[in-house]
Amino acid sequence: MDSLCIYFTGKDQVELKTESVPPVGAGQVLVRARKSLISTGTECICLGRLFEEGTHWDRWVKYPFPPGYSMMGVVEQVGEGVTQLKPGDRVVFQRSHRQWHVVDANLPVQVPDEVSDEDASWFALAMISQNAVRAAEHQLGDNVVVIGAGLLGQLTVQYLRLVGAKQIIVVDPAEPRLKMAKEHGATTVIAKRVQEARDEILELTEGKGAEVVYDITGIASVFAPALTLLRRFGKLILLGDTGEPSQQFLTGDVITKGLRIIGTHASNPPAVSTDHTPWTQAEMYRLFFTYVARGDMRVNDLITHRFTPYEAPQAYHLLRHDRSAAMGVVFDWTGV
Template sequence: MKSLRITSNEDAKIYLLEEEVDDPSDTQVQVEVITSVVSPGTERAFILSMENTDKSYPRTLGYSVAGIVTKVGSNVKGFKPGDRVAGILAHRTIGNIEQHNLVHIPNGVTFEEAAFVRIGVIAMQAVRKARIELGEGVLVFGLGLIGQMAMQLAKANGALPIIGIDVVESKLELAKINGCTYTFDANMKNLEQEFKNVNNGCLPQVVIESTGFPEPIKLSLRYACNLGRVIILGSTRGNTEINFYKDIHKKGLVVIGAHISTNPAMQSYTAHWCFRDNALCFLNLLKEKRINVTSLISQKESFEKFNNIYKNVLERNDDYITSVITWKWR
């Protein structure tokens, strides 16, 4: 069977690649993709071969889809042709997914919403690993796609207040719409005092860094209260120079890396849930209307118009959050 996927080469040229798709293995499920969601920061970094990306070509772009099961492997349990599902797969028309990286979409959740599944699971790492307590102040640094999602999940987890900072006014406004208690321009002076003013006189107990840039990591350490936790959620593309005595040791900070690759494949543990359990949690939060992903969609396009989509990704349109790609071939 033939499939089309969006990819790029070493010259950062984006194109559609036609390739053969085998039948699913014993543990795989074949899925016809209905929608997929762009992860702008990660995909931009891979297209441009930025630091901390591999150098394999053609690139695999995308990792969050929703669709319909077409075939199942001989050892697969719980999935059958026709099921509505969401999971981990590149931007493509059809492909095979390991069954532990796939979940059913609950009734009441659309394909469009469910396609955010891995975006939600990534953002969930910050909230789980921070172990946020009810009433703790949480600062989210960077309000792009992952930051907006982390902000909503921290709120759902009981953080109060939720503080968001960014340099783009439209992203600050979007965060307010989705429940952020206070927002500030990251270029404001005296931000530390502003944070104390809205958090009972102290700096935030938790800071979630989601920009993917090196410099905000230093600022995140500064903005956390003594004995606070700083969660590195964004995948940084460069080096950060830190004075460990002044920035971490003297303040008693806990710094936690929250990359999704540290999660177990099959079995969940405290603060380290597997994809399946995280994904089911995320989709049920969508079903219960505790989080909102439709407000994060800046653009909807058919896969044939991939150049329109990646124009936004590569040109760093300030107001852009993400695109939903629709898939229907033949």
Template sequence: MAKKIVFQGKGHVELIDFETGELTADHVRLKTTCSLISTGTEGICFNRLFAPGTHWDDWVKYPFATGYCTVGTVIEVGSEVSGWKIGHRAFARVVHASEHLVKPSQLFPIPDSVSDTDAMWSALSMIGSMVLHTGDIRLEDDVAIIGAGPIGQMALRWCVAAGCNTIICDPVLMRLEMARAGGVGAVFQGSVGEFGSAIEGFFGAKPRIVIDTTGIASVFSAALPLVRNFGTLVLLGDTGDPSQQCLTPDALRRGVRIHACHVSHETSDWFESRIHQQFYRLLNAGRFSIDGLNTHRFLPHECVDAYSLTSTKRAETMGVWFDWSKSSVP
């Protein structure tokens, strides 16, 4: 019997049994080896930190199968499937579960040189990559990043790979040390309200690009004044209550633009398979490091402890993941 992690209500998570079903000719069976918790998105879902009537409210219905960062091994291949063989490793944006029946189009091959626990960051890396392609960032731009959580770490590493000059703000020292390991030019430990002087001290002026990765509604109005005239505030974090994100005079009086980026913003020349390939290429070239980001490992039956940790002590975590390897799943 396969197992998956589901939210049964606000603050209530369980590991349950389920049937994956019979393999069809056009599907592949994937056995999960590891899956990463998206602590921001899943935290909003788990604790219902969203307003009624939002897209979150439409999405989170119980029982709610959670997660979207899974790595596994192909263990069965449908008769009409080509390009995939038993033993191939793949990344897929599917929920936390021990097995999956998926279409080949949902799978992305992982090079032998990339570990499972690095590859499970592929979806968060994809989100971070959107700041480059759809966020109006140029080669060697000055970029200030607010928030050094998992999405902030990914956005930072893409910006560094693009040759940008970067500074990042977060109140948590551990996160800033991880940003240093990711190649950031400077760090500021404190609140976004105090970030302005550090930014101008580092760049010598306001930056053209500020990225808000926090998903905290109140940060939006504090971030707008940090951008130079006619610059861009990139929203990469998705808040649970967008009605609380308030404009300031900076948009109208100084021409500050607001550009929202989301994992769904694929284009004809920047799409999921290409993004994952670039991510793996940068990992292999030593230009994008996941080293040190995986901080907490849990077995699937420890899911209550995992989500308790990410809810009550999130600042002490970064990469919180489930080990689904054969010897670990009861």
């Protein structure tokens, strides 16, 4: 049996390939893809090689490169000794955009019946955002600034509403993104570049600045002005992973205001849940599903484009050349 797969074969080169599916071994499961969500920021950086030599991006992205890590599918076959999953189970796991997957049975997490296939495909980005919100250790009534209203920004806004932020101020020059943020919990939206938004943010926070600022842009030049938006002893959460870290510069605010800079990454959560560190990636997936099932979070209305895998070159061309026109972009594998 062959599997259709999406690959980046060079800078701005997207190709479809077919590969043989390996046999299902003991302790493994075979999963057929149903939906996979494009992580627009990460995948565009990889496709366009928008990073400096010697960075972790440079070490990671080697062509041919299999993009994607937000896979939702259905178990078709289980190997010897597998008891936790059965054929027909709907599952999610972090693997690339491809039709068939043979994975260790401990990797997939089951999707509740109340959560749709498309909603489930947001699990990985929802975990990344949730991990950042946990790292911020918010207090009820925090004034928060979110810079960047892309996928992670939209999810972060919804988590901030759930944790009780007083103000959720979203900064992004793209009006369509701000409209979505407003509909999902932002209290104020500012259609400006962050370098131009400081006066308005200080006015909203009585001249003090925000307790927490999230930089979710992945743009190096945002780092320094983001620091100026914080109040004394505030926290900057770096959720956007720039490909040009040498262009990020500190300001005097770090010392004079006693600021904290906290980096977060999908690899941060523990591999095993313990009493001291209970929130693994899988546990955060499940919490996201709980929020979606009871209507505390909404993601389906953030989907702007749907493509078949055969249309992958067109999908990535859109994202590389007119990214502000897109939000959630989903590959539908059900017709393959």
